[in-house]
Amino acid sequence: MSTQRIVFVGVGGQGNLLASNLLGQAALAAGQHVVVSEIHGMAQRGGVVESAVILGDATSPIVSNGEADVLVSFEPVEALRLLNKVNKHSLVITNTRPLPPFTVAIGAASYPAPEESVAFLKKKLDKVIAFDGQALAEEAKNPLSLNMVMLGALFGAVDLPIDVKTMKKIIRTQTKKRFAAANVLAFDLGYKAAA
Amino acid sequence: MDVLLTPSGGKEHLLLGNEAIVRGALEAGMAFATCYPGTPSSEVPDTLYRLRKQFPNKVKYYFEYSTNEKVALECAAGAAASGVRTLCTMKHVGVNVAADPLMTLAYVGVNAGMVILTADDPSLFSSQNEQDNRYYARLSGLPMLEPCGPAEAKEMTSYCFELSEELGSPVMIRTTTRVNHAREAVPFVKLGKVKQTSKFVKNPMRYVTVPAVSRNLHLRLLNLYNQAQAISEKSPYNQIVGKGKLGVITSGVAANYVLDAVGDLGAKSKIKVLKLGFTYPLPEKKIARFLGSVDKVLIVEELEPILEEAVKAIAQEKGISVEIVGKVPGKVPAKSVDIEAPNFFSRAFEYNPRLVREVIAKTFGLEFNEPAEISLAGMPTPPGRPPNLCPGCPHRATYFVVKEVAGDEAIYPTDIGCYTLGVLPPIKAADFLICMGSSVSSSGGISRATGQKVVSFIGDSTFFHSGITGLVNAVHNNHNFTLVVLDNGTTAMTGHQPHPGVNTEAIGDITTHIPLEPLIKGLGVKHVVTIKPFKVRAAKKAIEEAIAFEGVSVVISQELCPLFARRVAPTTKRVFQVVEDKCKGHLDCIKKVACPAMFVENGQARINPLQCIGCALCAQICPENAILPVKAKG
Numbered sequence: 001m002s003t004q005r006i007v008f009v010g011v012g013g014q015g016n017l018l019a020s021n022l023l024g025q026a027a028l029a030a031g032q033h034v035v036v037s038e039i040h041g042m043a044q045r046g047g048v049v050e051s052a053v054i055l056g057d058a059t060s061p062i063v064s065n066g067e068a069d070v071l072v073s074f075e076p077v078e079a080l081r082l083l084n085k086v087n088k089h090s091l092v093i094t095n096t097r098p099l100p101p102f103t104v105a106i107g108a109a110s111y112p113a114p115e116e117s118v119a120f121l122k123k124k125l126d127k128v129i130a131f132d133g134q135a136l137a138e139e140a141k142n143p144l145s146l147n148m149v150m151l152g153a154l155f156g157a158v159d160l161p162i163d164v165k166t167m168k169k170i171i172r173t174q175t176k177k178r179f180a181a182a183n184v185l186a187f188d189l190g191y192k193a194a195a
Numbered sequence: 196m197d198v199l200l201t202p203s204g205g206k207e208h209l210l211l212g213n214e215a216i217v218r219g220a221l222e223a224g225m226a227f228a229t230c231y232p233g234t235p236s237s238e239v240p241d242t243l244y245r246l247r248k249q250f251p252n253k254v255k256y257y258f259e260y261s262t263n264e265k266v267a268l269e270c271a272a273g274a275a276a277s278g279v280r281t282l283c284t285m286k287h288v289g290v291n292v293a294a295d296p297l298m299t300l301a302y303v304g305v306n307a308g309m310v311i312l313t314a315d316d317p318s319l320f321s322s323q324n325e326q327d328n329r330y331y332a333r334l335s336g337l338p339m340l341e342p343c344g345p346a347e348a349k350e351m352t353s354y355c356f357e358l359s360e361e362l363g364s365p366v367m368i369r370t371t372t373r374v375n376h377a378r379e380a381v382p383f384v385k386l387g388k389v390k391q392t393s394k395f396v397k398n399p400m401r402y403v404t405v406p407a408v409s410r411n412l413h414l415r416l417l418n419l420y421n422q423a424q425a426i427s428e429k430s431p432y433n434q435i436v437g438k439g440k441l442g443v444i445t446s447g448v449a450a451n452y453v454l455d456a457v458g459d460l461g462a463k464s465k466i467k468v469l470k471l472g473f474t475y476p477l478p479e480k481k482i483a484r485f486l487g488s489v490d491k492v493l494i495v496e497e498l499e500p501i502l503e504e505a506v507k508a509i510a511q512e513k514g515i516s517v518e519i520v521g522k523v524p525g526k527v528p529a530k531s532v533d534i535e536a537p538n539f540f541s542r543a544f545e546y547n548p549r550l551v552r553e554v555i556a557k558t559f560g561l562e563f564n565e566p567a568e569i570s571l572a573g574m575p576t577p578p579g580r581p582p583n584l585c586p587g588c589p590h591r592a593t594y595f596v597v598k599e600v601a602g603d604e605a606i607y608p609t610d611i612g613c614y615t616l617g618v619l620p621p622i623k624a625a626d627f628l629i630c631m632g633s634s635v636s637s638s639g640g641i642s643r644a645t646g647q648k649v650v651s652f653i654g655d656s657t658f659f660h661s662g663i664t665g666l667v668n669a670v671h672n673n674h675n676f677t678l679v680v681l682d683n684g685t686t687a688m689t690g691h692q693p694h695p696g697v698n699t700e701a702i703g704d705i706t707t708h709i710p711l712e713p714l715i716k717g718l719g720v721k722h723v724v725t726i727k728p729f730k731v732r733a734a735k736k737a738i739e740e741a742i743a744f745e746g747v748s749v750v751i752s753q754e755l756c757p758l759f760a761r762r763v764a765p766t767t768k769r770v771f772q773v774v775e776d777k778c779k780g781h782l783d784c785i786k787k788v789a790c791p792a793m794f795v796e797n798g799q800a801r802i803n804p805l806q807c808i809g810c811a812l813c814a815q816i817c818p819e820n821a822i823l824p825v826k827a828k829g
Binding site for chain 2: 012033057058062063066100101102108117
């Protein structure tokens with residue numbers, strides 16, 4: 001089969017690494033070859049967090065510039081920041097709820113309006129899916145489940161070699177028990193938003 | 196039960212590279228492990244620590260966080276010389292700290308398997324340099340293996356214990372960030388039996404390295420090279436993949452990029468790859484045969500041209516005239532990798548699949564497709580999102596108070612930890628940093644050489660790691676500066692590992708707590724004071740006095756890391772809010788400390804109640820007293 005390169009980007013605390021890890025586990029459970037990579041370290045102090053899931057024959061753990069098939073962004077300006085990862089034919093899925101960094105708070109930088117960011121994405125790419133994923137996480141009664149919303153959106157929008165049942169089973173068994181139901185609901189809401 | 200403790204083999208599990216190393220050690224029956232944490236190695240010791248704590252009856256190894264890498268290696272050396280299988284882990288720069296014992300431990304050898312992990316960090320994701328620790332194998336004479344991913348990391352870790360026993364020598368395993376922090380399916384074999392204790396058998400003619408002994412031990416080490424070299428020749432980790440008259444020699448994570456590239460370029464029948472995993476000693480004969488079988492060879496290795504030079508030397512020695520290319524000699528990337536990834540092989544930064552594919556294609560004259568990249572012209576500029584000290588971080592308060600007292604003129608040597616983020620505006624209290632512990636020792640140099648006011652910062656874990664000797668030196672040599680120990684009660688940066696100054700009772704460990712103040716007084720520092728950084732006025736007075744003191748003074752700024760406190764001593768404080776009628780928009784609170792819980796709205800400061808943890812620093816900064824606790828409901 002061909003290779004699918006999926007890059008996740010978000011901000012420290014948004015659960016990006018959990019999303020890519022769960023997707024990797026679902027891929028393994030579905031009998032697919034998978035490599036996941038993460039950048040730890042300084043990222044946990046509110047910085048940008050990036051991870052990649054590579055499905056298919058490739059063994060390289062990272063995705064070069066221009067070579068991501070899908071970019072899943074948990075925050076609108078982070079989609080812009082990682083835009084060098086994608087090409088014209090890539091799909092970008094982004095949450096539109098802003099999470100301005102402190103450089104904006106102290107007036108050292110300005111924050112582009114989310115509509116402006118999404119408009120730029122749409123101008124440059126064939127396929128863009130943008131929606132308020134945070135609102136769906138809140139609807140699922142777990143504001144921290146944005147990562148599950150975005151994972152759901154990925155499944156809704158992309159034909160992956162992993163069936164939804166397997167993914168949900170992994171979410172149910174591998175996330176904290178008291179959040180499991182909300183997480184699956186968040187996944188479903190994200191799926192519908194992108195399907 | 197944790198999957199890593201599964202007794203049986205057979206199944207595959209998705210593991211992080213560092214977890215795979217742990218499983219490999221457990222399958223080999225490791226009995227003893229020491230470390231100093233550091234990215235990208237930390238999940239190895241952290242997993243060993245967690246497993247031992249969660250499953251005390253299942254886990255049969257001893258584990259410790261040692262105070263630094265030199266101590267870790269010496270402790271491990273003692274265990275391995277005594278005859279138990281031992282693992283010692285550190286990040287690449289940690290090996291510099293451990294280099295002294297490493298060089299002579301290589302002479303002495305071990306009596307049971309001993310594996311030393313060096314986790315290198317090409318592209319400096321979280322390090323102060325990107326040194327290539329493959330040189331340490333060559334410097335010390337110890338064998339080295341380099342896995343290309345988690346599955347191989349597990350297998351090699353296990354194998355390194357065997358190899359170590361076969362040679363009677365420690366063996367190094369060298370990873371890079373992309374191996375440590377990748378996940379892939381890792382096949383398990385069954386857990387090994389653990390020999391937990393042994394007996395130290397006296398043998399001074401081997402273990403006591405006086406010159407007369409070491410002269411012989413050096414000969415032993417040189418003979419060991421020959422023995423290890425013969426094993427490397429036959430090692431299945433040094434394998435040829437594919438066929439063709441074009442050759443690539445590669446190792447480590449770059450091997451993945453090469454193999455993917457050969458497939459992507461449709462060149463499996465044209466390009467033959469020599470994938471090296473047992474990289475010191477190199478399989479010289481195998482390499483020579485490979486060189487003789489191809490028309491041109493490209494060397495693909497991150498960082499230093501170590502393989503390239505070795506392969507060229509082998510070709511020269513064997514009289515093989517094949518063209519060998521690799522790094523572009525003397526060419527340096529114009530920009531840092533975070534701005535633009537280089538498009539040629541240089542000695543800087545990690546490689547990536549596309550770079551490797553394009554260089555292979557260009558080198559061998561093959562066609563390749565470039566992705567349809569998009570132009571980013573006209574893109575709204577994303578605001579910078581540098582990592583920042585957390586809301587309620589005590590370092591922010593300490594920095595604020597010190598800057599109030601010593602201003603921008605004082606020189607601020609700093610050290611390695613979360614507090615290094617004090618380099619960023621608006622705090623800007625970091626002027627010199629080269630390695631763990633350099634804050635203390637460099638302060639003496641700067642103040643002696645210039646007479647300028649020097650205030651330096653070091654974290655509690657870093658102080659135990661390598662600040663103590665520097666402080667002894669400063670006291671002994673009558674230096675003149677103020678050292679601020681940022682005592683947040685944990686090793687915050689790398690994930691809250693314990694260290695000697697940690698309140699061991701609070702975390703349920705049976706190790707012994709060494710309080711800082713009596714230790715520092717015991718070192719002979721005449722002016723030592725402990726402050727609470729969130730009590731701004733009192734802290735300021737104490738810091739003024741410490742800075743005014745002639746000689747070495749130490750301020751211990753004591754307050755738990757809030758992330759750590761949330762786990763070990765949770766308290767709920769009332770969050771703060773800005774009273775709109777009172778706020779006149781000076782924005783001192785934001786301009787001076789930049790707490791991520793604060794933002795500006797209509798020219799006034801505001802506090803995000805979801806992020807505020809009630810540290811009250813901003814309330815003490817506000818000249819209008821406009822920041823007050825939110826009243827309790829009801």
